[in-house]
Amino acid sequence: MKGKEGIVYIETAIVLITLLTIVLWFSKLYSESLHRMYHEALAIEIMMGPQKASMVYNSSAHIFEELGASTSPTMQEFVDDIGNFFTARAPDSSYALYLALVYLKIDSNKGTVKQTSIPVSTVVYSYGNSDPAECGDDATYKPMVLQYAQSKFNTLYAYSANNNHTALSDSNGGRLGVKLLDLNIKGIRTRLYESLMPFVSFIICSKPQDIPMASVVVTKHFMVPRRHTADL
Amino acid sequence: MIGAALSLPIILAIILVIYDLTRIYLARITAKQVALTTARIAVSTDVTSNYQDFVVKNIVNPASGEASSITKKRKDFYDAMKNSSSNYYCGKSYLTTKEKRTLNLSYGYLNSLNPKIAFPTPYPLNSKSELGGVTNCSIYFYTLELSSATSGGSPILIGAIKLNKQYNREYWVACTVPLVALNLLGVNYGAEYLTVKESALAYKSGTINP
Numbered sequence: 001m002k003g004k005e006g007i008v009y010i011e012t013a014i015v016l017i018t019l020l021t022i023v024l025w026f027s028k029l030y031s032e033s034l035h036r037m038y039h040e041a042l043a044i045e046i047m048m049g050p051q052k053a054s055m056v057y058n059s060s061a062h063i064f065e066e067l068g069a070s071t072s073p074t075m076q077e078f079v080d081d082i083g084n085f086f087t088a089r090a091p092d093s094s095y096a097l098y099l100a101l102v103y104l105k106i107d108s109n110k111g112t113v114k115q116t117s118i119p120v121s122t123v124v125y126s127y128g129n130s131d132p133a134e135c136g137d138d139a140t141y142k143p144m145v146l147q148y149a150q151s152k153f154n155t156l157y158a159y160s161a162n163n164n165h166t167a168l169s170d171s172n173g174g175r176l177g178v179k180l181l182d183l184n185i186k187g188i189r190t191r192l193y194e195s196l197m198p199f200v201s202f203i204i205c206s207k208p209q210d211i212p213m214a215s216v217v218v219t220k221h222f223m224v225p226r227r228h229t230a231d232l
Numbered sequence: 233m234i235g236a237a238l239s240l241p242i243i244l245a246i247i248l249v250i251y252d253l254t255r256i257y258l259a260r261i262t263a264k265q266v267a268l269t270t271a272r273i274a275v276s277t278d279v280t281s282n283y284q285d286f287v288v289k290n291i292v293n294p295a296s297g298e299a300s301s302i303t304k305k306r307k308d309f310y311d312a313m314k315n316s317s318s319n320y321y322c323g324k325s326y327l328t329t330k331e332k333r334t335l336n337l338s339y340g341y342l343n344s345l346n347p348k349i350a351f352p353t354p355y356p357l358n359s360k361s362e363l364g365g366v367t368n369c370s371i372y373f374y375t376l377e378l379s380s381a382t383s384g385g386s387p388i389l390i391g392a393i394k395l396n397k398q399y400n401r402e403y404w405v406a407c408t409v410p411l412v413a414l415n416l417l418g419v420n421y422g423a424e425y426l427t428v429k430e431s432a433l434a435y436k437s438g439t440i441n442p
Contacts, residue, residue, distance in 0.1 A: 015243075027253075034260065041268050048272065049433060
């Protein structure tokens with residue numbers, strides 16, 4: 001009789017442990033998916049939030065230029081605007097943002113993509129959690145931002161290259177640039193595009209707190225920032 | 233028999249806890265989705281709704297079979313948004329047309345997500361019974377640079393008021409979930425309901441010109 005009772009207790013313990021494991025596993029899934037949702041929400045807030053102009057117009061050379069250390073705004077000011085907004089809006093201190101402003105070179109007459117790779121000098125900036133054990137691992141996440149930007153660029157370039165129409169063609173396929181003018185004078189179609197197309201590639205990383213077994217949550221994002229006006 | 237006697241109450245308790253946690257989880261997701269959508273509506277340059285000359289207090293979704301006194305408390309929530317002594321004070325004693333339309337569309341979105349969610353939450357909320365057994369949500373906002381909610385105190389006015397300036401607004405959605413089991417276990421200090429809050433920032437989302 002005692003032996004049977006012992007088996008019942010062991011079975012009860014197994015059932016309870018299994019149930020608790022299931023509960024813990026679900027809490028891990030819940031918390032991680034919740035963080036993914038917060039990442040998407042933050043990315044949308046960043047798109048709607050404060051941004052400085054991501055391009056400058058050189059009025060003497062009559063061209064649009066990339067942001068740099070001496071432009072107005074500077075590259076640092078542009079990314080700080082987004083980074084500071086991110087840290088202000090992040091739900092907790094486990095959040096980190098890695099971002100880079102990258103430019104597609106556009107054929108001004110055709111609107112198609114000219115280059116296939118992002119410059120090696122592209123700098124990735126980071127904000128928020130700097131704990132290397134969680135989301136502060138620069139060596140992992142900074143290259144990830146560039147790789148993600150590169151993969152998007154490859155897609156855009158392939159689309160452009162596969163629809164590489166001439167400047168005179170009426171087809172709009174493959175033309176990705178921002179159109180400045182589109183005229184048809186005596187049957188001759190003339191288009192003019194901005195020579196640069198800015199994108200912000202960024203990843204958001206966070207670590208669910210107080211949940212056993214939960215791992216770091218990382219999401220990747222790609223957006224077109226405001227180009228010429230700092231505010232809405 | 234002994235095993236069943238030991239296991240069943242615990243399994244039942246776990247099921248009820250999972251039920252509560254799932255409702256809280258869904259409320260949190262709903263609150264975040266609605267807050268974000270509200271902010272997206274608010275930053276639109278032209279917020280229109282077919283019901284243009286509405287009284288904002290008509291935006292009410294009572295719980296099934298609730299008393300008219302509770303419905304009145306839901307309507308009182310809108311007064312709380314305009315009352316400087318309330319924690320929901322929006323920063324001014326009125327709502328602009330755009331803010332009303334934003335609230336109208338946002339509550340409509342909330343209703344489309346789950347028609348059973350009652351809104352706004354009765355103000356002030358005194359007991360679990362006022363929730364009508366369902367999740368209750370309220371949408372409110374703070375006009376940033378104009379008011380700031382202090383911790384536990386009244387909001388304060390900051391900065392000069394400029395009627396035609398584009399202000400930032402922080403939209404909040406607070407969803408209150410009646411608890412079944414968690415209060416018995418002492419979670420949330422034994423309270424009978426739990427409120428989750430989510431926010432989204434509507435950057436330069438309109439003037440304060442009524």
